[in-house]
Amino acid sequence: MAFICEAGDTRPDTLPGALHTLRATPQTIHWGYFDPAKAPVMKVRSGDLIQAEAITHHAGDAPDLLMDEAVWKIFRETPEADRNPGVHIMTGPIYIEDAKPGDILEVRYLRMTPRCNFGSNLAANWGHLYKEFDEKERVTIYELDPNSNQASALYAYDFPGKYLVPGTITNCPVCDRQPALNGVRVPVRPHLGTAGVAPDASGRVSTIPPGLHGGNIDNWRIGAGAVMYYPVQVDGALFSIGDPHVSQGDGEISGTAIEASLNVLFQVVLRKDFTFPSPLLETPNFWIVHGFDEDLDQAMKNASLDMLTLLSEHQGLSRNDAYSLMSVAADFAVTQVVDGRQGVHVRIPRTIFPRKGAVIDPG
DSSP states (O other): OOOSOOTTOOSOOOOOOOEEEEOOOTTTEEESEEOTTSOOSEEEOTTOEEEEEEOOTTGGGSHHHHOOHHHHHHHHHSOGGGSOSSOOEEEEEEEETTOOTTOEEEEEEEEEEESSSEEEEEEOTTSTTTGGGTTOEEEEEEEEETTTTEEEEEEEEEESSOOOSTTOOOOGGGSOOBOOSTTOOEEOOOEEEEEEOOOSSSSOEESSSEETTEESOOOTTOSTTOEEEEEOOSTTOOEEEEEEEEEOOTBOTTSOOEEOOEEEEEEEEEEOSOOOSSOEEEOSSEEEEEEEESSHHHHHHHHHHHHHHHHHHTTOOOHHHHHHHHHHHOEEEEEESSSSSEEEEEEEEGGGSOOTTOOOOOO
């Protein structure tokens, strides 16, 4: 089986193709779902570049700071009844020519730039400690400093009632604003919380849980410089992006990250030379495998088994050797615990492997 890439090497060369621009409008977004029956808004070829807009569904938490006229138009013209069964605003889908089930869609994320210098974090009713905070929801608005690449809390307020409607517009100009996190500065690391291909399913599939198609993985490492490999499930792949973040910790414990709209440049490459069972992340230094399940222990096991696949089928190790290596060199972590289907990721350094054809000295 072909290697995905080798230590010290880049992935297979693909010359950049055409550059496409995909703006987020009421006609080019789908709110809260993936659907293989959804008509594509753009058709591209393998190697093409796409400059696309990803809009946060939390822009209404501070509309004066997070919403420009184009964002307002999406919120005004997308009926609440059409924002289901999930919550995220997805830009797409994009049809990739010749993509077939069983292929891999390689997405090279090249640049992610905040649309505006503000974002929102909601301590939500789906957060892990909601009951410990007496079922109170709180919004914290952050300001981004592009010079230092850091974020600091601008103010916070208690959300009245329960945050249930995707795209809620808060009357923040007259809310009870409170100081928050005085002097604390958070590193800004823009990334996509949700992106993926259309699942092979009938009807709408919620954007909330992650799955083998990608979806709401919520791994902050899916940013500029990263490469994701998504297993294609339907003709054309039908790839969409959404749920943009500018910072998040592993676990996403309160229910959200710093949610902020992003402009995203990426390249799509169709791969027919290998397969992989789940969304695979490649960063400059690591391979990262994801596992999902409603039960965190099972998510851990799923990630473990897929890492075994990576090491045995793509790096040529025996399963026994791969199992040993995972225990001494791989790091497991909880990706998120707030999306219904929980996530675990395991990363292993790329640099520990010899180049293809090198001999491993057993010592």
